[in-house]
Amino acid sequence: MNDIATTPAPVVSVAPIALTAPTRGQDLPIRVSAPTTGRDLPLVVFSHGATLDMDDYAPLTRFWAAHGFVVVQPTHLDSLGLASDDPRAPHIWRIRIDDLTGILDQLDAVEAGVPGLSGRIDREHIAVAGHSWGAQTASTLAGARLLDNGTPGESMADPRVGAAVLLSLPGTGGADLSPMAAEHFPFMSPNFDNMKTPCLIVAGDHDHSPLTVRGPDWFTDGYHLAPGATDLLTLFGAEHGLGGVHGAHDTRTTDESPERVALVQRTTLAYLRTTLGLDDTAWPAARAASQQPRSRWAASIRSEPDRKDSHLMHPNSADHRRAREYIDQQDSARRFHPSTQLTPSPPLPLQPFHHHRSYECAEQQDPARKPSRVAEYPASAMLAQK
Template sequence: MTRTSPYLAGLGLALAAAVAASPPGRALETIELKLPLVETTFSIQLAELSDPRALLSGHSDLAELDQATRGAIGRSLVDLFNTPLPLQALDVARQVVPSPLAQQALLLLSSLGGVDGLPADISSDTVLKVLDQAAGRGPLTMRGVLQAVPGRTASVDVGKGLFLLQRMNAQLLSATRLLEGTAAATTAPALRNPGPLLVRRDTLSLPVAYRPHPLEVVVIRPTQQPSGRLVAISHGLWDGPESFEGWGRHLASHGYTVLLPRHPGSDRTQQQAMLSGKVPPPGPAELRLRPLDISALIDAAANGTLGLPTGLATGSVVVLGHSWGATTALQLAGARPSSQQLLQRCNDLQDPQRNLSWVLQCSFLGGTDQAALTDPRVKAAVAVSPPMSLLFDAGAAPVFQGRVLVVSGSRDWVVPSGPEAIGPMARVARQENSGHRLVLAGGGDHFNMGSPYDQGGGPLRGLLLAWVNGAFAAGPAVGPGPGNPTLLPPDGWGDDGLSLSDVTDRLASWNP
C-alpha cells in the first residue's frame, strides 16, 4: 500500500476529533487558514480546495499572497490538503485510532497548534466514521477527511502542519537513504519454511513474588526431539503473546522451546481496564517489572517449575521483543536506562527527533534507576522497533552484554527508524567492531512484522531463525567483541513481501 506523511494522517484524524462534538448532519464549510510568516488568517470555502490552483490563480487576498511568495503558499496548500494520507487501508486505521497511544499523539498535535479546539475526550468511533465516509469518495486526503467532518468551521495552522509533515518525513528519510543501493537479502527454504518438527502450544501459570497475580505464559515447543535451547519473546505495549506466537511456532518447528509471557501491567487487558477507568495507565515501574518477567521464566525453566521436559539448557538464552518488548530485550542484554535524556528533552515539543514513541519513553521517568536488569543468561537479543533514543543515553552508544540485532521498518511512524534505530546503532557501529547488527525492513511499519500462531511466522521468520541459530552455534563466542563470529549469515534470511537489508556496514560513516 502507498503511504506518505504519517503526521498528515495524524493531523487529519485530529481535525476529525476536533469537531466530533458538533451536531451531526452539518457539513464542514469553512477553513480558517493560518499561514506561515504572516499574521493574517484567511477564510476559504472547503469546496475551493478541490482545485487549489484555480483558487490561487484568482484575485483574492490569498491569491495575491501566493503570487507575492512566488507560489510558496500554493505549494504548501497542495501538500497539506491534497497529498494522499498514509492510512489508505482502514484496517490499519482501526488498529491505530482506538489506542491511547494514538490519542496521545493527537493531543501532541493540538499542543503544537496544528488544530484548534481538540477535546480531551476523543471518540475513536467518530474518527473511524469520518474515515469510512471519506474513503467512500476515493483515496484519503486531508481535503476528503475535512469534507466528511461534521461541523461548520475548522482552523488549520498550515505552518505547524507542514512542520509536523517535514519532521516525520525527515525521520523516515534516513531509512530510505540507507536502503538505497543496499541489496535485500534473498530467501532460503531452510530458514523460511517450517521445520520438520510438530509443535504444541500450552498456556501455563507462574506465580511470581513481585506481582499480585501469576504470570500467564504461552509455551510453544516441539512434541519430540527438542534441541534443549530456550527462546523468550516479549510483547509490546497493549499487546499480548498472540501477536507473536507465529514467531514462536516457526522457531519451535526447528527445535526451540519458546516462552511468551503476558506482561499484565501493559497488555491488552490492562488497556481495556484503563479505558474503562478501572486502572491508571502503565506506570514507570513496568520498565523494571517486564525484564523481571523474562528472568522469572528462565528461573522457572531452570528449576522445573514450568513442568517442561528435562534437559532444557537455561544458561544461554535468546530474547526477542517487539516495541516495548524490544526495549525489554535490550535491557536484559545489558542496555542501562538513564533519566538524563528524559529530563532534558521530554518537554521540548519542537525537538526534531520527537516522535510518537516519546509518549511511552517519557512515561518511564521515575523508573529508570531501578531498571538496569541485565540477565547474564541472555546471550543474544532481537529488538524489533525498539523505542530507545531517550531511554538509553543519547550521548554515548548503548553498551550491550549480549549480541543485539535491531530491526526497524522504513514506514514505522510510531517508532521511526531515524531517531530510534539508525541514530543509536550508528553510535554503536562507531565503536570497536562488536558484532551488533541493524536490519531495515523496506515497507515495514509498526504493525506488520509480527505473526499470530496460524500465519506462518510473518516476514521476519527467516531473519529471526537465522539470528537464533547463529547465537547458539557461536557457543562461548556469542558475546559482542572483535573477532567473534558473525551471528547473521550473509544471505537467505529475506522475505518476499518486505525488503530486508543489513545496513550495519554503512553506519560507521553514516551522516544523517
C-alpha cells in the first residue's frame, strides 16, 4: 500500500467483465473499479440492492477505489429481467451468494479484465459489502445463515473474508416480517448467531420499510444479535438510501443529502482500513470524531464489552433521543454546524480513464440541480461499539 488512502488517486472503472457462473445458467457480469496506481490493493466485493446493478453505488465504490481499494460489483440475476416462472427464481437468494463466492474464486479473471491490474490485488485482505438485499447477501459470507422452517440453514461463511460493511441490513424474519414480505421474500429470515466476521452495521433511524411490521430499529438487528457486528453507525434522519448511496440524483433516493453520503464514505473507509489491518488509527479516529460535542455528527459513542448492555446504543435509548432532539432543533432553525473532523471532502475531480469498454469517473455535484428537500439536514450520526 502507498499513500492513496489519504490522497485520492485516479480511478479506472471497467464494465462489463464476464465471469463464468455455472449456477446462474449464464455469465456473471461485473464492474471493477481500481486506483490507477499502487500495489497490494485490498479488495471489496459489493452486492447491490433489489432493482439496482453494477452501475449503481458510485459514491461508495469509486470513493473506496480512489482511496486504495479494488471494488468488484456484480449484477445479480434478479436485476436482469428474470421471469417469475423461471426455475431459477425460487433460488435467487442462493444464486446471489454464489455470485460473490464466484468472484473470489476467479480473481485471476478479475485482474485480467482490467488493463494494468494484473498482480495488484492483495488476496489476503478481502471485505464484502452490500446495501439492503445486498447487505443480506454479503452477510452470509460473514457467517449469517438463513432460517429454513425455523432451523438455521447451512453455513456459507467464507474464510477469505476479513470484514464486512452492511448498509441497511434487513433484520430478523418470522413475526417481524410484513405479510407482503412473508409471501414474496421468505428468505428474509436470517439468523445472526454465527456471523462472527467483523462487521460494521449502518442504519438510518428514519428507515421505515414495507418489509417489516417493526420500525427502523429492525435494521439494527444484525448489530444486536451478531457476535462479529461490533460497530453500529446510526444516521439520524436517514431513510433507506442513507442520503443517496445509490448515486447522485437517483430518483429512488428519498433523503438525498451529499453531506450524509460523505459521512458514510469516510466512516466506511476508516472501518475497512482498520479492520483489514491496513491502518490501526483510522477507525479510532472516526470514533473519536463522533464524540465531538455539537459537531456535525452530534453523536455519542460507547464501548460495551458486555452484550447485555448493548441496549444502551439502541435507537430508542436516552442517548439517541437526546441527540435526535438536538438535531431536530437545528433542523427547525436551519442552522448548520461545521465539524473540524471528518468534514466532507469536495467531490473528486474528473480523472482520465483508459479507453477500454465503458468507463465512469467520480461523480461531481451539479450546482444547477434543484435543491434536495433535505439538503440542509445535518449529516448526523451515532457511532456505537460493543
